[in-house]
Amino acid sequence: MTLQEKDRQYLWHPYTQHKTSQTPIAISRGKDALLWDENNKEYIDAIASWWVNPFGHSNKIIADAIYKQLTTLEHVLFGGFTHQPAIQVAEKLMDILPKNQQKIFFSDNGSTAVEVAIKVALQYFFNKNEKRTTIIAFENAFHGDTFAAMAASGISFYTQAFQGMFIDVVRIPVPVKGKEQESFDALKNVIQNHNCAGFIFEPLVQGAAGMVMYEPEALAELIKICTANNVLTIADEVMTGFGKTGKTFAMDYVLEDPDMICLSKALTGGTIPMAITTFTQDVFDAFYDDDINKALFHGHTFTANPTGCAAALASIDLLQTDEMQANIERINKNHLAFKKKIESHPKVITARTLGVIFAVEIKSDAEESYYGSMRTKLYNFFIDKGVILRPVGNIVYILPPYVMTDEQLEKVYSTIEEAIIMV
DSSP, X not given: OOHHHHHXXXXXXTTOOTTTSXXXXXXXXXXXXXXXXXXXXXXXXXXXXXXXXXXXXXOHHHHHHHHHHHTTOSOOOSSSOOOHHHHHHHHHHHHHSOTTEEXXXXXXXHHHHHHHHHHHHHHHHHHTTOOOOEEEEETTOOOOSSHHHHHHOOOHHHHGGGTTSSOEEEEEOOOOXXXXXXXXXXXXXXHHHSOEEEEXXXXXXXXXXXXXXXXXXXXXXHHHHHHHTTOEEEEEOTTTTTXXXXXXXXXXXXXXXXXXXXXXXXXXXXXXXXXXXXXXXXXXXXXXXXXXXXXXXXXXXXXXXHHHHHHHHHHHHHHTSHHHHXXXXXXXXXXXXXXXXXXXXXXXXXXXXXXXXXXXXXOOSSOOOTTOHHHHHHHHHHHHTTEEOOOBTTEEEEOOOTTOOHHHHHHHHHHHHHHHHHO
């Protein structure tokens, strides 16, 4: 049996309707920005394998760090114990995070990083004998698939089977250009009419919504409103973190700092599942008490896994090299040139870019759903051409590994141009 045949027999894939979907492609190996399937067909990984792999597949520096750690200490429970790799990760993050972040909590993935933050926001006020049960989120947000993260997400078909089972979430418009005041007013109205514990947001770029972008000044104003009303703010940097927006974190563009930050995906360079939620000292202090019941009773078996910490340390070191920073700048310049070239195309509605993120919205004769016919046609076209892109409806985005070459980028751009003509 081929790998594809065995897959069909045994496996259940994410975000997949198995009755109508095509058989998944069996990948056998990867190097840098390239992947090869079991038939040795080559693919350019233009989305960094769901935004996790900025330094390329089979990165030797990260692999060597993982191997070295495995020969010393592969894992130890983090309840009642600690270890050097976790402390080193904390020290390294403290050097690059907004200065108000003082404590870090380890978990397993982006959803759990968000889950921790939302639980902390709610319990923060419970510990202070205040009843605050509402979380504020943006329309069309995506924060993950665990229950609180799913509740905060606004893409309805992901969550419609669970309506009526969620925590209380109220949504406000994204402050895109020209609609900033509408967003500010909506936030003030929600805070006035609900007992709000926290506001969670994807800073500057909404990933799963199709790389919707808004300005740092607008986000700063929203954070100011929350701070003035004692509403905790949560920056979900799971996608945007570690260089994607051109700076280490999207919040580095914003003059106001959040109370919590969620990190995952590129944290370990796409090698080992790991996530971190960071907090201000004030948030931590609300749980620091003689009363055991005020502790944060949340944990994961692989919390602060030493091997994952070793991967994270190597990944952060790689990000900070002159070579990788130059790569980020180079990709951004290429994106800007492609944006200028394509945005006047008669079939293009808008094109936008920030850092290594690029998105183009293609005109359609009908309203496009998230997994609609245009998306399927585009996806299949890209795969046939050996380019891995996952359109969101009629929006095609690029979020490449930072090691992608100019030649590989040019192939991605030309393939998108062909696709625009094709549809």
